[in-house]
C-alpha cells in the first residue's frame with residue numbers, strides 16, 4: 001500500500017457492519033435503510049433492464065433522461081438552471097463524484113479546507129489527489145432552547161477564515177452534514193460564499209442529504225448564493241433520497257469548465273456505471289412532491305423514536321436538523337472513548353454504532369461522540385432503544 005493511503009486502513013463502515021453481522025447485533029452504524037425505495041421505481045429499473053435500456057455502456061455524461069431530470073429537479077426545488085449537455089455529469093454514486101471532483105480540480109500540494117468531522121472518503125480522496133486537508137472543526141454548542149432543543153454543531157466563521165491560506169484551492173462543504181446532522185444556516189452559507197468569492201476559491205459541496213431536513217431547517221444549496229453559481233460543484237445522490245444505496249447513481253452540477261474537469265477524472269475511474277438504474281432514477285427525481293414530503297415525515301418520526309430512546313438510555317443527544325444520523329455524547333454514561341464504547345457495545349447490548357472520532361484529524365475533539373443511524377424500521381429502532389436502555 002502506498003504512503004498516500006497507508007494511514008486510512010479499512011473504512012469504519014465495513015468494519016462495523018462486519019461486527020454487526022458477526023455478533024448478530026442491530027446495525028445502527030453504516031447508513032443504509034433497511035427498507036428499499038418505492039416499488040414503482042424498482043419496477044422502472046426492471047423495465048429498463050427488460051427493454052434493453054442501459055444494458056450496454058450508457059453515454060459518458062449520463063443518459064439524457066437522467067440529466068434532464070436532474071436539471072428539472074434543481075430548477076423546481078431551488079430555481080437553479082443548468083444546461084443538461086454541459087453542466088450535468090452522472091457518476092457512480094456521490095462517492096465517485098467526490099473522488100473525480102478532487103482528482104480533476106486539485107494540483108498536488110493544494111490545500112482543501114473541509115468541515116471536521118468529515119465523511120471518511122473526503123480525507124482519502126484529498127490524499128489520492130495529492131492535496132493537503134485543512135480541517136475546520138464544527139463545535140458542539142448547547143444553544144439557548146429548553147432541553148437541548150437547539151443543541152447543535154456550529155461552524156466558527158473566524159476559524160473558517162483563518163484556515164484559508166494562499167495555497168487553498170477549494171472548500172469542501174457538506175450540508176446537511178454527516179455525521180453531526182447539522183444543516184448549515186443561511187448566515188453560515190452566506191459567510192462561506194463571501195469567503196469563496198473574496199479569496200477566489202472553488203467550492204465542492206456534498207448535498208446528498210438535501211431532502212432529509214426536519215422541522216424549521218431548510219436546505220439551501222450553496223450554488224444559489226451570490227457569486228457561487230460559477231465556482232461551485234454540487235454533488236447529489238439517489239442513494240439517500242430514494243433508499244437505493246446499492247444502485248450507486250449520483251450526479252454533479254456545475255459550470256461547464258468545472259464539469260469538464262470532473263469528467264476528465266471520472267472517465268478514467270469507472271467511465272460509466274449503473275446503466276438501467278439511471279433510467280429508474282430519472283423517474284424517481286420526477287416523483288411528485290408528496291413522495292419527498294412523506295419520506296421526510298417518516299424519517300422525522302424515526303428520528304424522534306431513536307432520539308427519545310437514546311435520551312432515556314442516558315446519552316446526550318444532538319437532535320439532527322438533517323440527515324438520518326444522530327450524534328450523541330457518551331460522557332453522561334460515564335464513558336469518554338467512543339472507539340472503546342463502540343467496540344464493546346455489541347457485547348454489552350447487541351447494538352452497533354460508529355465512533356465519530358474516525359471522522360476527525362483532531363481525534364481528541366471527536367472522542368466522546370458516537371453516531372447512530374435511524375433509517376431503520378420502527379420495530380428495529382424500538383428494539384435498539386430497549387437494548388440501549390439496558391446499558392444503565
Ligand code: PMP
Pocket residue numbers: 031092093094095096119174178206208237238239240245248249250
Ligand atoms: N457523502 C456523504 C456525506 C455520505 O454520507 C455518503 C454516503 N452515505 C456519500 C457521500 C456517498 O454517497 P453514495 O452512496 O451515493 O456514493
Ligand code: GLN
Pocket residue numbers: 011013014029030031032178
Ligand atoms: N455514507 C454512509 C454512512 O455515512 C455509508 C457509506 C459507506 O459505507 N461508505 O454511514
